[in-house]
Amino acid sequence: MERIFGRTNGLKPSEKKRLVNLYNRRVPPNRLLTAELARTLAALSAELGKPIALLLDRGGRVLRVAVGDARELPVPESALVETRLSGYRLLHTHLGAGGLSRPDLSVLFLHRLDVIAALDVVQGQPGPLHLALLSPPKAIEEDWQILPSRPYHEYLDWDLGAAVAALEEELSRQARILDLRDGAGERAVLVGIDRGEGVQAEMDLAELVELARTAGAVVAHKELVYRPSLDPRYAVGRGKVDELVSQAYHQNAGTLIFGIELSPAQARELEAVTGLKVLDRTQLILDIFAQHARTPEAKVQVELAQLKYLLPRLVGQGRALSRLGGGIGTRGPGETKLELDRRRLQDRIAELSRKLKEISLRRQEARRQRDRAGVPIVGVVGYTNAGKTTLMHALARKGDQGENKLFATLRPLTRRGFLPGLGEVLYTDTVGFIRRMPEDLLEAFRSTLEELRDADVLLHVLDASQEGALERYQVVEALLAELGVEAPRILVLSKADAAGGFDLEFLKERLGGLPVSALKGQGLEELKQAIAGRLRAMGVRPAAWACPPAAAYAVE
Structure with missing residues (x-):
């Protein structure tokens, strides 16, 4: 049976069955919803006394059903390409008037949804429909564009496919412009943190820029954040994280690089809330070493350092461990080694440590020969x-x-x-x-x-x-x-x-x-x-x- 997400406590078996039946619904690929689906959602939402949210793909198939608002619906991770949308559309009901909320728009932006729609439920019947899409990445515009609210039936024939295609074409065009201006490469937003160091913090940020460029990144944006004490979850605070995500969107960047060493918990939270690749200064330096390691000895040394760094971060890596395609922060031991369990990882560390001891002994012998000379x-x-x-x-x-x-x-x-x-x-x-x-x-x-x-x-x-x-x-x-x-x-x-x-x-x-x-x-x-x-x-x-x-x- 398909899973129902969100606030399911207190639901009767018959109500759960009706929710599960929503997985069988189909919407034409270029349409947002059908009249039948709108009436069904409104009636069921009014009966439950709770909002209902659906996540659909571009083929019009229902992928997930949740009881609650847009935040209750977990959006699956996609192989995100910075110049494309995620391919998901989110439709949910509102039991009262008011249009799209700020959390709704945040879900749209953070997950790069094709569209988010809120259907007002008026006395058990579908009422006005509120829509929002992402704006093209221009710094002078908002991150999203809200379409006029209209009765739902006026949007039944709205060509969603054409709107998404036009937006993706604009995203690609902006990406080409940025590539011509800055050069092609993995685009990154750099975050330096000033904990009261003043000029030293500015020099550290300049050094982070050089590290990123050495690693092969294109520095799309850099920012120095004054933060005397770090936020335990997001390092720089949730509000600043949202600003950085907006910068990443407008600069067509898929990576956030912090100039400090993040704790495993901070790295997980930042990746979860931003949907971007998140690296810290240590990962960046390790990646540079991995690029420049040519001899067997250097490769052993770099791999050992990477695996020791990775070991306490194995739990809950999620997106970081499943990300394909390589890039900054993923070089070195390789994807298969990143997916080793803790025991095998420790065995590998022990083997590399033994190799380094052998190398050290050979070096000592070479030094003794030089001394004799x-x-x-x-x-x-x-x-x-x-x-x-x-x-x-x-x-x-x-x-x-x-x-x-x-x-x-x-x-x-x-x-x-x-x-x-x-x-x-x-x-x-x-x-x-x-x-x-x-x-x-x-x-x-x-x-x-x-x-x-x-x-x-x-x-x-x-x-x-x-x-x-x-x-x-x-x-x-x-x-x-x-x-x-x-x-x-x-x-x-x-x-x-x-x-x-x-x-x-x-x-x-x-x-x-x-x-x-x-x-x-x-x-x-x-x-x-x-x-x-x-x-x-x-x-x-x-x-x-x-x-x-x-x-x-x-x-x-």
Whole structure:
């Protein structure tokens, strides 16, 4: 027997049977209702003394029946395409006059219904019919358009199919315009939260924009929300969530990205109330790592971090676990792994942890071999996208030039270089750091970051052209202290050619450091001399040869 939803307490078996019979009703595909269905709903609603709601598909088939208003009728999840409506229409009765309520219009908007209709019941007979459709996504218009209320029989011949087709064509046209303006890609609305940090919150939102773009998203809208304390259900409050959903609709965005780590309960509530894909900052960073993981080691590390993040979020994932089609936040272990039960997930985590231990042992052996060779090691660390890889290429004259994106390097890169008057050295690059580094990710990459402990000297690369450079310096130093890295530092003020003169002088005054432009070769000789001087002060003696052999730059 088909289920009756809503307020069914106190219904007689005969009344339930009459409600179930509504599942057998059919409406012509391009029509909203028939006269017979209108009379049946009005009579049954008057007899029960309760409103009745029906959900129909585009074929005119009744999919769900509920006793109550539009909110009592659960709308099934659809494979939502941002430029299309859901394909559902909702028809319900009102026992009194008054037209469509605000909750009715919210149901229409949040579920992207083809149409919502309220039929007034007047003395057991169908009365006026109230209709609303979504508006085309233009910022100057309301989110919905309410049609004139008329006697129900005047809407019997209304061409619903033509109205829906016209609206979907306008949705597609607006989407094409936005794609031409902003570029094609997964469109997202970004939400930063200011809990009293002021300027730091603005910088965090700017960093979230860069993270989203690195992940492949098109930033359709960004907003900084002042919220001293988070709402336990919706993080930013229900009213603000409704505003964000409206922005997503008008900007043709299907994803909400929050600049904080959401609790499992918050993520579930936000997805349920918005109908959008909801990601937090941690998921975004994990997705970027998954995109850039190329080596078996990096893939193991990223998958382990993702599964540890997912484990407490298994219960009630619903839409998040069943969503198909990939996209931001769904890369990495893959859909099948997301659907593993908790026991199998824990087994997988244990297996990946064992693999990481094996990798760590191999790394220790490689480090021992380097120690026996007696070649000094220069570690290169810094905030993500600070220019570490580009600097290594300039110092060692080998390897990649580097990319202007976050977390472009995940695996440790070791390159041979030469310091005049000292001889051969090894430059080692590691994954970049970031503020509020996800704990699971830091733990997964701990074996990689242990390379830093064996470095004789560390080059702390700081992007001098970046706003908030001083705060980024402090983030890196705090993470190095947490990892127990104590090697002496040389601060490199990278991208000096792009930094403002005042900013560069401010950093030199506060932190010291050597201004360097790896792209233009400025300051490289002074940096090499500083490295050689620091190594000599530590007791490193010059090699037997004073000039670099031809093979020094040819062997990794």
